[in-house]
Amino acid sequence: MAEKDAGKGLAAVEEYYQDYGSRIRELKRRGKRIMGYLCAFTPVEIITAAGLVPFRIKGDVNEPITKADAEMETIVCPLVRSCFDVSLKGKYEFLDGIVIPHACDSMCRTYDVWKYTLDLPYSHLINMPHGTDDSSLEFYKAELDTFRRSLSRFAGGEISDQSLTQAISLYNENRAKVRELYELRKTNPPLISGTEVTKLLIAAVSIPAEEAAELIDSVIEEIKQRDRVLAAKSTRLMVVGAQVDNVAFIDLIENSGAWVVADDLCPGAREFFSDIAVTPDPIDGIAERYLRKIYCGRTFRERRGGYQEYLEQRFGHIGRFIRDFKVDGVVLYIYKYCDPFGFEVPAVKSYIESKGTPVLYLEDEYSMSTIGRLRTRIQAFLELLSSK
Amino acid sequence: MTEEKKKRRTATEAAAKIGPMVKAMIASVLQARDEGKPIAYTFICCCYDEIIRAMDIVPHWVENYAGICGAKRDAQRFLERAESESFSRSLCTYALCGLGFDAWREGLGEMPPDAPWGGQARPDMMLGSGQILCDPRNKWYQAAQQYMPDVPVYNVGLPWPPYENDYDYREVQDYYVEYIVEELKGLVAFLEKHTGKKMDWNRLSELVDLTDRTWNLIWETYELRRAVPCPMGTGDAMNTMVPIVFMMATQQAYDFFKELNEELRHKIANKEGEIPDEKYRLIWGGGLPSWFALTDFNYFNSKGAVFPVETTYRMVEAVYNFDVDLSKISDPLEHIAWRWLKYWTYWYDKARKRPGSHPDVERLIQYIEDYKIDGVVMHEAFSCRTWHVGLIWQLNRLKKIYRDIPSLILESDIVDISSYNEADTRARIDAFIDTLEAVKSKER
Numbered sequence: 001m002a003e004k005d006a007g008k009g010l011a012a013v014e015e016y017y018q019d020y021g022s023r024i025r026e027l028k029r030r031g032k033r034i035m036g037y038l039c040a041f042t043p044v045e046i047i048t049a050a051g052l053v054p055f056r057i058k059g060d061v062n063e064p065i066t067k068a069d070a071e072m073e074t075i076v077c078p079l080v081r082s083c084f085d086v087s088l089k090g091k092y093e094f095l096d097g098i099v100i101p102h103a104c105d106s107m108c109r110t111y112d113v114w115k116y117t118l119d120l121p122y123s124h125l126i127n128m129p130h131g132t133d134d135s136s137l138e139f140y141k142a143e144l145d146t147f148r149r150s151l152s153r154f155a156g157g158e159i160s161d162q163s164l165t166q167a168i169s170l171y172n173e174n175r176a177k178v179r180e181l182y183e184l185r186k187t188n189p190p191l192i193s194g195t196e197v198t199k200l201l202i203a204a205v206s207i208p209a210e211e212a213a214e215l216i217d218s219v220i221e222e223i224k225q226r227d228r229v230l231a232a233k234s235t236r237l238m239v240v241g242a243q244v245d246n247v248a249f250i251d252l253i254e255n256s257g258a259w260v261v262a263d264d265l266c267p268g269a270r271e272f273f274s275d276i277a278v279t280p281d282p283i284d285g286i287a288e289r290y291l292r293k294i295y296c297g298r299t300f301r302e303r304r305g306g307y308q309e310y311l312e313q314r315f316g317h318i319g320r321f322i323r324d325f326k327v328d329g330v331v332l333y334i335y336k337y338c339d340p341f342g343f344e345v346p347a348v349k350s351y352i353e354s355k356g357t358p359v360l361y362l363e364d365e366y367s368m369s370t371i372g373r374l375r376t377r378i379q380a381f382l383e384l385l386s387s388k
Numbered sequence: 389m390t391e392e393k394k395k396r397r398t399a400t401e402a403a404a405k406i407g408p409m410v411k412a413m414i415a416s417v418l419q420a421r422d423e424g425k426p427i428a429y430t431f432i433c434c435c436y437d438e439i440i441r442a443m444d445i446v447p448h449w450v451e452n453y454a455g456i457c458g459a460k461r462d463a464q465r466f467l468e469r470a471e472s473e474s475f476s477r478s479l480c481t482y483a484l485c486g487l488g489f490d491a492w493r494e495g496l497g498e499m500p501p502d503a504p505w506g507g508q509a510r511p512d513m514m515l516g517s518g519q520i521l522c523d524p525r526n527k528w529y530q531a532a533q534q535y536m537p538d539v540p541v542y543n544v545g546l547p548w549p550p551y552e553n554d555y556d557y558r559e560v561q562d563y564y565v566e567y568i569v570e571e572l573k574g575l576v577a578f579l580e581k582h583t584g585k586k587m588d589w590n591r592l593s594e595l596v597d598l599t600d601r602t603w604n605l606i607w608e609t610y611e612l613r614r615a616v617p618c619p620m621g622t623g624d625a626m627n628t629m630v631p632i633v634f635m636m637a638t639q640q641a642y643d644f645f646k647e648l649n650e651e652l653r654h655k656i657a658n659k660e661g662e663i664p665d666e667k668y669r670l671i672w673g674g675g676l677p678s679w680f681a682l683t684d685f686n687y688f689n690s691k692g693a694v695f696p697v698e699t700t701y702r703m704v705e706a707v708y709n710f711d712v713d714l715s716k717i718s719d720p721l722e723h724i725a726w727r728w729l730k731y732w733t734y735w736y737d738k739a740r741k742r743p744g745s746h747p748d749v750e751r752l753i754q755y756i757e758d759y760k761i762d763g764v765v766m767h768e769a770f771s772c773r774t775w776h777v778g779l780i781w782q783l784n785r786l787k788k789i790y791r792d793i794p795s796l797i798l799e800s801d802i803v804d805i806s807s808y809n810e811a812d813t814r815a816r817i818d819a820f821i822d823t824l825e826a827v828k829s830k831e832r
Binding site: 071105138 | 473474475476478479480483516518519520522523524526527528530531533534537538540541543545547549550551552553554555559560563564566567570571574744746748768769770771772773774776777778779780781784785
């Protein structure tokens with residue numbers, strides 16, 4: 001079979017999105033070792049610095065969950081169940097190992113199920129603390145060092161500070177490019193649709209970071225040069241939730257008469273809007289970024305000041321997106337069985353509404369079977385917004 | 389609407405005393421509220437029992453109160469209140485019940501009408517435990533601040549090392565202990581700040597020692613249940629968990645188990661089992677019980693089945709079996725941290741010796757052998773990922789690396805009675821008993 005080079009532009013995005021993992025499969029054939037991982041809390045810089053290719057495991061909303069149920073309870077987050085199900089069905093047969101961070105119960109409590117059932121040559125749980133205080137940060141650095149040593153053994157060579165610093169720089173560049181991409185959403189109408197952005201970001205976490213950089217650059221270039229201007233729509237929405245690894249829901253909104261112009265999602269702004277600081281010990285910068293700079297419900301931020309200040313501390317970034325991207329309404333899109341985000345709903349809802357922005361809260365099950373119901377709710381929300 | 393349920397029959401006199409003890413515990417919190425003593429919302433299995441006792445903090449165990457509402461079949465109105473606040477019904481129902489109650493109480497400015505056993509007192513502080521164990525422990529109190537913004541929260545990080553193939557947990561245990569100690573120091577500072585009282589370190593050391601002795605006594609008492617016939621089953625253990633998880637570091641908990649120990653010895657000497665004709669010995673191998681359906685244990689008994697052992701709420705080991713000598717660790721916070729870490733890693737070495745094993749599975753195997761077990765029963769509560777994820781996998785692994793032992797996974801919830809169907813549950817128990825009988829017949 002002829003070897004293919006990395007693709008460019010929206011056409012490549014479409015290919016990587018539709019045949020998720022196709023590029024990694026190609027690289028595996030060329031002898032690369034692939035490390036699967038769940039969640040934006042996996043420090044991909046360490047995996048890259050080890051000479052391995054990190055690959056974000058994604059589920060499939062179109063694939064009914066079947067095989068997973070023989071090993072994993074149905075009370076687990078449906079996204080994690082779907083990821084496990086498609087992994088069991090051989091979709092990611094190229095994996096050499098798996099890394100799972102202690103992001104939430106659904107990941108942490110299923111770690112052994114993943115580890116023993118897939119029986120891959122390598123597995124590791126990064127025991128990330130919930131707290132962000134100084135002692136939690138020190139503990140997390142020690143955990144990252146343990147991961148670094150463990151992965152070095154598997155990779156067959158030391159992970160040097162220099163290679164870590166290079167990897168940090170590479171991922172920081174990618175994050176900067178994504179922020180540049182988001183600038184294209186600020187115009188009215190936006191220059192790039194929410195569906196296109198989501199597809200690109202999903203594709204970007206399925207390929208090596210160097211290739212992701214070129215892909216994002218090529219898409220930005222293509223968008224800036226394309227003649228077609230997106231249709232004017234009256235409503236600009238932001239979607240807030242956990243991990244959305246498909247475009248079904250974003251597409252539904254954009255086919256209902258609104259643009260999705262901002263998000264607080266993974267892959268999305270949550271994981272691309274904060275950089276790693278360059279520090280003498282690169283682990284310090286990595287730890288600081290993953291523990292303190294990613295604003296996710298799984299992290300417990302110690303309160304400073306009064307309660308309103310606390311809400312600002314936790315959700316202020318959402319407020320800034322609403323302002324900077326001229327958002328008319330926010331959709332809270334939360335999966336069933338998601339404790340970290342589920343418990344935040346009343347607080348985040350009240351915070352956003354206090355800014356004068358209407359909120360629609362939707363609970364979903366990570367399945368195409370719910371799309372009809374979601375469409376009805378979205379349409380009603382858009383009607384409400386247009387009547388204001 | 390409350391639906392009163394017939395009480396479960398207990399096998400031991402000790403277990404029968406638990407109901408009044410819990411009622412008195414709830415009343416004492418309400419009294420403390422009236423007297424102005426500091427009250428803290430707390431979680432079970434929190435590791436900081438001695439610290440709050442030494443600081444004279446009155447603990448209100450929120451999971452306990454939700455369980456009481458469940459057991460009295462009076463939780464639905466609080467769950468519905470939480471749902472009306474936009475909390476999903478798929479979240480931890482202990483937390484939903486508590487949050488619904490708090491939202492209601494704070495809105496009214498007084499206890500909700502006919503609150504079970506007088507109600508859940510407004511706390512002065514909320515002590516979370518952000519650990520590897522359970523997400524709601526980080527989120528519940530943070531969410532409760534939506535209704536009680538003036539009540540401070542302290543979240544204690546309490547991890548333990550994962551069981552990995554490529555390194556031994558001892559390689560990392562030192563920095564785990566250091567972290568836990570730092571977090572506990574932070575808790576002491578928080579309590580001192582909010583009570584205006586200084587920690588009495590000598591008293592704390594005494595309570596640490598009392599806790600060690602209580603752990604040993606509990607372990608020795610539960611080991612007595614190996615006897616045939618079994619003198620006390622899991623149904624009773626769902627009562628006797630109260631002193632373990634709500635009264636640790638008190639003389640009352642120690643004395644309770646002293647009494648239970650003596651009662652079990654007496655029953656064993658008289659060959660007095662939980663039921664007269666014991667046919668099947670089962671392990672409750674995982675999952676919290678449905679607090680509104682504890683009479684299911686009596687139903688098992690009616691079919692000749694007993695539960696001499698359970699993994700649920702057996703949150704202790706004999707500390708003299710640990711590979712560190714806790715008596716030589718004089719700093720009370722370090723002592724607590726090491727005990728915590730050694731408890732959670734206790735089964736790691738045993739698991740390492742059996743190819744394909746895992747600590748949770750190894751524990752099941754050990755109990756199956758020690759307690760002469762014929763079958764495994766588990767319960768999957770839909771709202772709790774903490775204790776109820778991994779059960780299917782554990783059973784599969786058990787059968788793969790050990791033997792094909794009959795098993796049953798019941799499905800319902802801890803608090804939400806709408807998830808429970810008595811007829812269906814009992815039909816499944818009947819079928820399971822038939823399987824046990826068929827296996828026994830083959831062995832005869």
